[in-house]
Amino acid sequence: MVNGLVTNSSNNRLAALRAKLGEAGVDGFIVPRADEFLGEYVPPSGERLAWLTGFTGSAGLAIVLSDRAAVFTDGRYTTQLAAQTEPALWERRHLIEEPPAEWLKANAAGRRVGYDPWLHPQAALDRLAASGAILVPLPANPVDAVWADRPAPPSAPAEPWPEAFAGRSSAEKREAIARELREAGQQAVVLADPHSVAWLLNMRGGDLDHTPLALAFALLREDGAVTLFMDPAKAGPALREALGNGVSIEPRGSLPAALAALRGRTVRLDPEATPAWFGEALREAGATPILAPDPVRLPRACKTEAERNGARAAHRRDARAMARFLHWFAAEAPRGGLTEMAVAERLLAFRRAEDRFRAESFPAIAGAGEHGAIIHYRATPATDRAVRPDESFLIDSGGQYLDGTTDVTRTLWTGPGAAPAELRTRYTLVLRGMIALAATRFPEGVAGPHLDAVARRPLWDAGLDYDHGTGHGVGAFLSVHEGPAAFSRAAAVVPLREGMILSDEPGFYLPGAYGIRIENMLLVRAERDLPGPKRWLGFETLTLVPFERALIDAAALSPAERGWIDAYHARVLAEVGPGLGGGEADWLRRACAPL
Template sequence: MRGAHGNLGKHVVVNHLVTNPPQNRLLSLRSELARLGVDGFIVPRGDEYLGEYVPPSGERLAWLTGFTGSAGLAIVLADRAAVFTDGRYVTQLAQQADPALWEHCHITEQPPAAWLKEHAAGRRIGYDPWLHPQAALARLAASGVTLVPLASNPIDAVWADRPGAPAAAAEPWPEELAGRSAAEKREAIAKDLRDAGEDAVVLADAHSVAWLLNMRGGDLGHTPIALAFALLRNDASTTVFMDPAKAGPALREALGNAVSIEPRAALPAALAALRGRKVRVDPELTPAWFATTLQEAGAEVSKGTDPVRMPRACKTGAEQDGARAAHRRDARAMIRFLHWFAVEAPKGGLTELAVGERLLAFRQAEDRFRAESFPAITGAGEHGAIIHYRATEATDRAVRPDESFLIDSGAQYLDGTTDITRTLWTGPGMPPAELRTRYTLVLRGMVALATTRFPEGVAGPHLDAIARRPLWEAGLDYDHGTGHGIGAFLSVHEGPAAFSRNAANIPLQEGMILSDEPGFYLPGAYGIRIENLLLVRPDPRVPGPKRWLGFETLTLVPFERALIDTAALTPAEHGWIDAYHARILAEIGPGLDGAAADWLRAACAPL
């Protein structure tokens, strides 16, 4: 499962800009669309597994537009084209997609359906039915266009050097880390199907397949999954659709006789065999191809949620223990890194890429490390204001003395997934008052959410504003959600719960792990984000008949003392930060020695 340099698998977006300029790629696609008899084509970011992260063979949006953000969509017409993304990536989009070729659109302020209605109403717009869920197509169809499913993807026809599909081995994930056997999980989901009067469910989310079968893999660079579909029947028998060569003897033995592995080419026949049966399909998470194929086969399609998604989000006791252990190891690596940074940054001579490489080296020294959970975001000064900035050889710049530095990073350990952001001050001088004021507002918002207790039934959108309130009181805000779910040695971004005004109204439940990461960004100057991970736990402090919940903070890394304006903290905030730092010193300090231990004692001293 562990590849070179600790990566789960190679995941490189190849730069084709030199050998095949953007205008040539767009012209080639338009010629192919004309040949197919359609007036346009929709290019989503995701591949057929509809995940946030895709292998190089699925990077169609990046190949066509140059935009490499993890959220986006493009629409190509004969006479114009547009790329859409959210607030995290608007600056990156402006830098990567040629404005002479592409209109740049904020996906919430100018949704794709509205753009289609304005520029393509009445036209025939093609789409790949493997790359869009039914729900997304329904939203696009409301624009007044005629959506035309295409038998093959026209980008694949013009992408001459498209990489091959990933073929990493799939492996069993130990039951002692999962907390439940795969057989128990399959039976529990099968019972849900029986109770709903359904015969089977299509699992198109590879993360659901991984969780259900206690299976992990190396098909993606930072997410330990084997890309696969599955068909689970109400007798708990399951067919996995992936290259059988990926499954070695250890996995086959772990899965048992009730789980078969078939190549993806066997999918049409398997769905055809469900004629007359009632099959659940999640319209938000399943490629439209599945529902169409089932209906054509004479099966009854039952629209419903992926039955694995919620159990996967509510971590077992073993998964919670694994998360705690992973965060303790990650804290040691981060603290060693922060000590190193505190010594080296004031001298100058560092670069953004070098800082990220140094942090990776500290993590690689920790037991059970497998890979980064995403490529580290290392933004110096004004680069920190680019919410999902990614340093490259072209953008890498020196880390200068007396400036802010934002580092957002995480790791995949065999027993847990981490994600942490800290905003640092390089020194040796004192930071400006404005930066300290705004950092403290962000910190106060992070603490406010971490210390919130709430009655059962409250959802992420209900709590998002708590983290924003200190900023709102100062007339400030940030253009991204406050937090996302985290997997258990799975994706660093996991649904269905999130802290965001745009998130689904999914009540928080015991065992969920979510990030708490408010921020503030001043374009061209600096960015501030502070992120801890929170575990949802029962809160016994509130008496009464209703069940109350709260959060356990998993992340154990001190904040940047130089940026905290202690005079702006309330007594409760001051007390929480001091208690948090004392906990870090008590839990992580004994695992450190020498100069790093000395640094931690100073970093965790009472404010």
Template sequence: MTQSDRLAALRARLAAAGVQGFIIPRSDEHLGEYVPPSAERLAWLTGFTGSAGMAIVLPDRAAVFTDGRYTLQVRDQADPSLWECRHITEEPPAAWLKQHAAGLSIGYDPWLHAAPAIERLATPGVTFVPLPENPLDAAWADRPAPPKAPALAHPIAFAGKPAEEKREEAAAALREAGDEAAILADPHSLAWLLNIRGGDLAHTPLALGFALLHADARVDLFMAPEKVPADTRAHLGNAVTVRPRAELPAAIDALAGRRVRLDAEATPAWFADRLRAAGAVIGTGEDPCRMPRACKNTVEREGARAAHRRDAAAMARFLAWFAQEAPKGGLTEISAAARLLAFRRDGEHFRAESFPAISGAGEHGAIVHYRVTPETDRRIAPDECYLIDSGGQYLDGTTDITRTLWTGPGPAPATLRDRATRVLKGHIALATLRFPAGVAGPHLDALARRALWDAGLDYDHGTGHGVGSFLSVHEGPAAFSRAARVVPLREGMILSDEPGFYAQGEYGIRLENLLLVVPSTLGAAKPFLEFETLTLAPFDRALIDAALLTRAEREWIDAYHARVLAEVAPLVDEATRAWLARACARL
């Protein structure tokens, strides 16, 4: 079917359902960023394959909304004769509905939207209707089956805390708040709480399911029983009951009269609707697993350090190889990414990439979340910019690193070096920061932009996101972004530091390390925090204009490169060590 055929089929289903429009989010029934093929509804309908977005279909027009990472990609993938492409913050869906949907009934699948997300779309004259069946699914004739990978125990050697202890601590938080149970719709919470991992998603080791956590620390786990083998059931113990997904509605109905915590932003609207219908009392509060999951325990922190050292060895081997091969002009975006993956696969505990590598040469680097395909694969030419954003899933940690490289053999243009150095200055500003406890990510985002702002430049994405422990490479609740929730940073959180600059049609620059929040050594009168850099890889000296750096910035780079050399050189072969010594020489 063409995009036109699919859109027509959906509109026919909408008419049969008695509504004039429909909202299609990127998320699945767990409201996650990464979804299985069976939940790629937005991609099936529009052709757009990015990890964030929304489409709205009306009788005579349709639009796709994306953020600044995907404005170029969506215009390449969605048929412009069918779809209007809109920036989701500059031209928000509610405003578009107000202009084009007055008097219409707009359907939505209550399993795919949090209730507050629907409320934010509220527009005078527009009626929103929860539909019992998703009309897009009915039109999607060859929809893949839901994933059935097994849920497996995550060893205590990597998890750092027994599941029994986690369940009791989460249940104690419920009791303290007067809640008798909590809905857990986020599979990351199930993975953390129960010390399980799975293979339902390509790059994030999750076993998809739902759970009810009771205030006595019992858990009802709603997951296809065939996904939970005998060894995993033994690991879960008698306090965790595995129940088929079909039993979930009856289990919600059985909560009548009880106070149930529901994290509204992280839970499909279906749950609130069902709880109200059952006569339960809805208690508001955050998923009790979310903050403990974000604040890594001692074992997880050590695991992150170890995983990053192994990842650094793979990166050093790749960067040394790239420095030798790139000037010859024989590499492509796909072949370069494949070589990096091969180096990572040699590392102990490696399981998968943490996301599909963003491998962009020249103008492709300006597409923030570019994903190379055989159709778009481009030769990496000499004397141009190449951006590689990638990461690994290791049993003891999750990595995410971006480096921007000059292919050579000639010198990089002065303007490019200026832009890259300003990005590096922003990266250093965040990495070296000490700040009082209580400061949140949105308070710090501007620090990474100042050097660019000084030149009238900026980038259209957040500066950093949280990262899980052998979980999602994008983890909340904290982030460096003007649009992020005001969540104070806490000891044990891991976040990315990734400012950038993008010249459309020419090149992209992004420099990313992961940072661990640790107590400050400042010795202040009140609690202060600072960052420990986990990522260990040199920055490309060909793109650094030392004259733009302050003395303190030069000293930080020299100290960082000295640390990279000291920690990574013993892990690599002689030829890579020789290259690393040159790459880490003092400025």
């Protein structure tokens, strides 16, 4: 302990936090994964959950009581949670099957449980309040009070994103959203999601390692004027010129005064994406908060033609990097001598050589053998495993290019021997599910949860399943995980619309043995060759990476499935092959030969 703060070498973080809770007069405290921007990815200064528990997954929440503590995550991270947390200190719970509200009801009903109103949306607090616990907002976060060497907040410069890539000017976007406010009788909207701020203002930044965001809040008024709340030092001349006179920039410390000035006004808040602090501040100011979805989320998800073309171009370049990587891996893996981290670094090097590449879209998941069964595994120096001959290898990775965001997963066989029959059978089931979803055509109005089972059907027929959603939305040089649409039973029922980009990634995981996942990106498009009065939609596959032939059981495929794979591989060869030379081109021709 140093002046009441816990040093990083201390094993007593939990005890120190409990001491602070006693001083605050509460019996417990809720520690979410999110920071004040409520996003999936947070800067080092916002990693409170990881600092306290040791769990580094991107989805989770901890509840600390005076006599017990629990940490929750979803099916992607259950194995990781068990490996990273101390069972003597933390109960491990499944976020979906054992929700935090149920745990609170069983262990804290009637007790005072504190929370930081900057770190929870009101909708999440309402769900927790149903437990019977007395939720108490705290003026200061007690974790911060005991985190001795907490990193400083990020301060990367914000930059304009060219209209040539965005397809619409910021002024057009601001007027469209302002018109929606006027039609709803609302005078302003709080945009607490930095992705919405980035889209609205055609602005990008470097505050996160893998998502090109400037972490900021914004207030959009019914006349289209915007106040951007972030450190003014982050906005250079180029950004200020691009934003124009309709956007003013104020430090975050100006937020209370700006909200107080809305007295008597009706202000829109997204109850799932806005810290509860905003609603309370507006009510105290005499404004009327209206709970409604963020008006930017849906138009952001429906990509402009420029964004669709950018995605296609980014995926072609990404496919060239992947082809070079797979050619290299096919030669090196059978010899042994590789490690998971070395493989991920080599893939990153191939991507860095591509035009407009800016960063990985997330840390690569490179899992050899049994590590492939850890759905969101990340190799570290402590876990870095040799990649051995004759085993499976799962590589899930993506790139942030100036014109698009990519995400692709392939499960590979290292060789030189033949893959076992069980692995080939299950790989082929996963591949059949991926094809089934990609080939689906559906009437307008169908949502992602309605299609999730399409990709699972081949596995279900064999008595198998996977514990994650089938697909997530993807941004345009923004987050690799973007709402509001998703292929998942747990997702909101948001009808799919033309221009949305989503992943198609069924899988199967046998803990302690291997993992299988195959992922392509799909662009929702109109289907114009179907008769009848209804409007039909389908998918354009954006990803252009061959499948692992050593794992395909061709005899288990229907003629239509074989035809789909052959047509896909022919397209890969036609679009990616001309950018390769020598041995890489020869390898791609073999990889894309008809089944």
